[in-house]
Amino acid sequence: MEKTMKASLSVLVIVVVGMLQHLAGGASGQLVYNFYRFSCPYVDNIVLNVVRSAVQNDTRMAASLLRLHFHDCIVNGCDASVLLDDTDSITGEKSALPNLNSARGFEVIDTIKTALENSCNATVSCADILALAARDSVYLSGGPYWQVQLGRRDGTTASQSAANTNIPSPFESLNSLISKFQGVGLSVQDLVVLSGAHTIGRAHCGTFSSRLFNFSASNSPDPTIQSSLLQNLQSLCPDGNSDANTMAPLDTVTKDWFDNVYFKNLQNNLGLLQSDQVLFSTTNASTAFFVNYYSNFPYAFSRDFPTSMVKMANISVHTGSDGEIRKNCRFVN
Secondary structure (H helix, E strand, O other), X not given: OHHHHHHHHXXXXXXXXXXXXXXXXXXXXXXXXXXXXXXXXXXXXXXXXXXXXXXXXXXXXXXXXXXXXXXXXXXXXXXXXXXXXOOOOOOOOOOOOOOOOOOOOHHHHHHHHHHHHHHOOOOOOHHHHHHHHHHHHHHHOOOOOOOOOEOOEEOOOOOHHHHHHHOOOOOOOHHHHHHHHXXXXXXXXXXXXXXXXXXXXXXXXXXOXXXXXXXXXXXXXXXXXXXXXXXXXXXXXXXXXXXXOOEEEOOOOOOOOOOOHHHHHHHXXXXXXXXXXXXXXXXXXXXXXXXXXHHHOXXXXXXXXXXXXXXXXXXXXXXXXXXXXXXXXXXXX
């Protein structure tokens, strides 16, 4: 009897300590691992299962969910503002130029949210869902797995203007890319590492057609495009005109596999977007060292990508009593 009581008391102490750590983590403005250990213990499995199903149905979805997380965090922090629909009082970020007719995966986030609400009502934030879904998308594409720090709360507003200004465009110069990343606390190395996410995914003709025929008003193609790739892209997107659904893989070699081939492509002038190729081809580029490094050492990319993702996912987060836990990721409560 005495042993049973001691065992029960020990379990109770562990539970109470864990709950206090959970609450302290949320109140201190810090993200923590195992934030939902007691309040929603199966959150990782629930998110992974939904993302796995989505990626099996549509391979592109892995890149789309990863991009959605980035487009959220780069605009006023990781607050799930990118998920908000337009209302009478909010103009959402979905209609901003970088997201219009290109950001996708919202239905997958809705499915995850519904499953979590059924399992642990009003507990897991949409911002945390985005972070977990991005991690799982990388993992399911053959990339590294990492522990995601959790405890974000959702913002109550969005900024279309900030989305138009802050999200890097496919036509961005190297200096502008560096400036935008440094503006949110991300380094030159983070820029190169996170650009490596373009090892998966596809892009519409309109995002790279300016490089194919009349680049920088030169009446000739971008000289940093390898000739065979140029011919293929000119055929795919004649005169820059094509069906809205016409796309090319960002990584023409291993298009659906998360690896370091993206960096090898840049070395061989096989970068699809101007904003990719400038990382290597710009004269005296500060980013070229890291392109060469990750091209030569794939394990280093697998090690550093999670580090940069965790850093990005900590940008201006809401924690504690700041923000809210949305019941529906598309609308504030």
